[in-house]
Structures are given as structure tokens and as C-alpha cells.
Amino acid sequence: MSPRGFALDKELDGLIKRTIAGDEAAFGVIFDQYKNLVFKTAYLMLGDAPESEDILQEVFIKLHKSLHTYDPSRGAFTTWLHRVTINACVGFKRQRKMWLGSLEEMAARVLHFEPVARVEEKTDEAVLVWRSISRLSPKLRAVMVLRYYWDLSYAEIAQVLQVPLGTVKSRINSGVQTLRLECAETADEGAPMGLPLGVTGKGMVSRGL
Amino acid sequence: MMLAYLGHEVSPSEQSLMVAHLARCMGCRARASRLAEAQNKVRQAFERKAAGVDPPLKVTWLGQPGGRLQDHAPIRERPYRPVATLPNISSSILGLLAAVTLIIGLQRSALHGDVDETGRGPLARIGLQLSVSPGYVELGAPSLALLTARAWAGDGADLESARSTVSLQDRARAHAPTFAEPHASADESLDRWHSARRALRGDERISEPKILCLMCAELD
Numbered sequence: 232m233s234p235r236g237f238a239l240d241k242e243l244d245g246l247i248k249r250t251i252a253g254d255e256a257a258f259g260v261i262f263d264q265y266k267n268l269v270f271k272t273a274y275l276m277l278g279d280a281p282e283s284e285d286i287l288q289e290v291f292i293k294l295h296k297s298l299h300t301y302d303p304s305r306g307a308f309t310t311w312l313h314r315v316t317i318n319a320c321v322g323f324k325r326q327r328k329m330w331l332g333s334l335e336e337m338a339a340r341v342l343h344f345e346p347v348a349r350v351e352e353k354t355d356e357a358v359l360v361w362r363s364i365s366r367l368s369p370k371l372r373a374v375m376v377l378r379y380y381w382d383l384s385y386a387e388i389a390q391v392l393q394v395p396l397g398t399v400k401s402r403i404n405s406g407v408q409t410l411r412l413e414c415a416e417t418a419d420e421g422a423p424m425g426l427p428l429g430v431t432g433k434g435m436v437s438r439g440l
Numbered sequence: 441m442m443l444a445y446l447g448h449e450v451s452p453s454e455q456s457l458m459v460a461h462l463a464r465c466m467g468c469r470a471r472a473s474r475l476a477e478a479q480n481k482v483r484q485a486f487e488r489k490a491a492g493v494d495p496p497l498k499v500t501w502l503g504q505p506g507g508r509l510q511d512h513a514p515i516r517e518r519p520y521r522p523v524a525t526l527p528n529i530s531s532s533i534l535g536l537l538a539a540v541t542l543i544i545g546l547q548r549s550a551l552h553g554d555v556d557e558t559g560r561g562p563l564a565r566i567g568l569q570l571s572v573s574p575g576y577v578e579l580g581a582p583s584l585a586l587l588t589a590r591a592w593a594g595d596g597a598d599l600e601s602a603r604s605t606v607s608l609q610d611r612a613r614a615h616a617p618t619f620a621e622p623h624a625s626a627d628e629s630l631d632r633w634h635s636a637r638r639a640l641r642g643d644e645r646i647s648e649p650k651i652l653c654l655m656c657a658e659l660d
Contacts, residue, residue: 270495275486280493287495360485378447379479380486385449404443411478 243308251299258298262291268309268381269316275376276320278365286319293319306390313377313391321369363413371406378403442468446476 249257266287273286293315301311377383377391388399444450445458462469
């Protein structure tokens with residue numbers, strides 16, 4: 232196993248070959264190892280657990296059908312999986328024509344009021360930031376998830392999203408700037424925003440996959 | 441460049457340049473600090489959000505011939521790629537017809553509805569954009585009353601006619617320029633309203649208009 236808990240290339244290669252040969256149990260192993268990656272990415276993109284379960288289902292069905300097209304020379308398996316998941320989330324959002332936020336947030340936006348529970352949550356900084364994140368466009372949100380949750384490098388993100396490196400840089404920059412501005416506005420409204428300075432940069436964190 | 445530097449995404453030469461610059465530039469040090477804080481906040485928000493959820497424990501790949509992912513309990517079954525069958529198409533058409541009927545009904549009821557004590561008419565209250573011009577729902581009580589009058593006059597029952605009535609607002613304002621003034625006394629407002637009503641009755645395009653009195657909220 233790799234530090235992230237994924238199967239090493241050789242193991243994965245064997246599992247893929249067995250699946251293509253018709254061994255469903257092998258695909259079951261792939262599913263168990265990567266379901267967390269797909270589910271969490273979808274959840275951070277959509278913000279809704281039941282919808283993320285739908286995406287989980289959709290992605291693995293797609294994967295099962297097109298596993299024979301996977302070419303390791305074109306990128307890591309996780310890169311491919313991230314791409315399929317992000318595309319499924321963006322497609323899902325487009326199809327449903329909905330916000331990447333909760334119904335409550337949508338109602339609050341339309342009716343210009345905040346539910347009582349939300350007002351109480353204003354004191355919670357992580358909740359505030361999450362609300363700002365949920366207002367980002369899918370493109371910006373995707374780079375933020377890949378960068379700040381999955382700790383992918385700029386080059387890996389470029390590979391996942393199939394965009395130039397410069398585009399990744401500018402999207403991360405505009406995502407962070409947008410969040411800073413939104414949080415500054417919220418702070419002006421009276422919520423406490425004292426922030427601890429912590430370790431920055433690429434801290435490889437095990438995501439429990 | 442700063443974010444890339446903080447994320448160790450710059451080349452060694454760029455790294456040295458940045459370190460050297462930050463050593464002597466207080467403004468950039470402060471900016472770097474702010475950006476680092478913002479990045480940490482985003483990381484923490486993601487960590488916290490994702491920590492609360494996991495894929496359903498009992499979900500496993502059962503290797504069904506159709507490639508369906510089956511679970512023992514939690515996942516909801518949903519067709520992920522709907523197929524357009526005849527029953528689907530007919531139910532879609534029925535749904536569309538129902539939606540159109542609902543919208544038309546809403547528009548008509550909005551035109552015939554009351555104006556509340558805040559001076560906002562039904563269209564403004566329900567906040568529907570419908571298909572009218574953008575300024576329509578923003579109009580104040582006088583305009584909504586005029587629209588109501590137009591609708592009740594008989595030839596304004598449809599939305600198109602009602603929309604054209606918006607232009608009457610200017611005429612009414614000429615007679616009662618401060619009608620909507622919030623500090624005007626009730627008597628003043630009533631006088632102004634009736635003055636506007638008389639002007640409206642003078643309009644040849646409207647036969648026997650019925651006008652909603654905003655003060656008593658009754659039909660005149």
C-alpha cells in the first residue's frame with residue numbers, strides 16, 4: 232500500500248487486468264479502496280451526502296464500463312478517478328440546475344434572511360469558510376478541493392482537469408482571493424475571525440482511504 | 441506567485457528570490473501571512489466538512505451483470521441515465537402543461553390580488569420574475585393598483601395588456617407625484633390616490649375601471 236492507502240501500481244495493474252477479464256471480485260477490491268476518494272470529492276463538490284452517494288454509484292458504474300480504456304502512461308489511476316468524479320459532479324450540477332449549496336442556503340439567498348440555526352453558526356469560523364467555499368463556481372471549487380483537501384500539486388491538478396498549469400495557478404489564486412474577500416466581509420459584519428497561523432504548504436495527510 | 445511560493449510550487453531560483461525579497465519587504469511579509477492564514481482556513485474547513493461523512497459502510501460492489509452497484513441498505517436506487525420511453529415523454533408533456541397552467545394562474549392571481557399594508561403588491565410579495573419586464577415587480581403600490589385596475593377593466597386581463605399599463609404610472613404620478621411618500625398623512629394619501637383615480641378614469645382606453653383603494657383595501 233502507498234502512504235495514501237491506495238494500491239501500488241503493480242497491485243492495481245493486476246486488479247484492473249482481472250476486472251477486465253471478468254473478475255468482479257477484483258473490481259470489488261478497487262471499489263473498496265477508492266470509494267472514499269470518490270465519495271469525499273463528490274461531497275466537497277456538492278455539499279450533500281445523498282447526492283454524493285449517487286455520484287459514487289455513477290462514477291463506479293462508468294469506471295466498470297470503461298476500465299479497459301485506462302492507460303497508465305497517461306497518468307495515475309487516482310488522477311483519472313478524480314477527473315471522472317469532478318466531471319460527474321459538474322455534470323450533475325448542470326443537469327439539476329441547482330446551486331452547489333444546500334437548500335437552506337438557497338432559500339436564504341432568495342428570501343434575504345438567515346435561518347436561526349445559521350445565525351448561531353456564524354460564530355464558527357470553519358462553517359463560515361465552508362459557506363464561502365460553497366458559493367464558488369464549480370471550476371474554482373474543483374481546484375480548491377484538489378489542492379487543499381487532497382494536497383495535489385499544481386501539475387497533478389492540471390492533469391486532472393486537463394487545463395494548462397497557468398490556469399490552475401490563476402484559479403487557485405482567484406479562489407483564495409475570493410474566499411479572503413468574503414471572509415473579510417463577514418468579519419466586518421461582526422463575526423469573530425481571529426485566525427491562527429499554522430503550517431502551510433504541502434502537508435501530506437492520510438485521508439483514511 | 442506568492443501562493444505558489446507558499447505551496448512550494450516554485451522553482452529553486454524563484455524560491456531564493458522570494459526569500460530574499462520577503463526578508464526586506466514588510467508589506468509582502470504581511471501579505472504572505474494573510475494568504476497563509478487564508479489557505480489554512482480553507483484546509484481546516486475542508487477537513488472539518490469531510491470528517492463528518494463517510495461512504496455508507498455496507499456498500500459493496502456485488503458484481504451484478506448489469507454493472508449496478510448494490511447496497512444492503514443506504515444507497516437510494518436512482519436511474520442514473522434516464523431513457524426516453526413513451527410513458528416518460530407523455531408524463532413530461534403533462535408536467536409541462538401543468539407548469540404552464542400554474543404559471544398563468546399565478547400571473548392572473550397576482551394581477552387580481554390585494555396590495556398589503558406595506559404597499560407591496562402580490563407580485564412583489566411572492567417575488568416572481570415571471571416573464572414580465574425587470575422593472576415590473578419593482579413597481580410600488582400605485583403601479584400595482586393601476587395594473588389591477590387595468591386587469592379588472594376587462595381588456596387588461598392578460599399579461600401583455602397589463603404590461604402596457606405600466607406606462608400609466610407616469611400619468612398617475614403627474615396627478616399625484618408624492619402618492620407613495622411614506623410620511624404623507626392618511627388623508628393626504630387618500631386624496632392623492634383619488635386624484636390619480638380620476639385621472640385614470642379620464643383615460644379613454646379604459647372603460648369602467650374598477651380601482652382598488654389602497655387606504656381601505658376595498659374595491660371602488
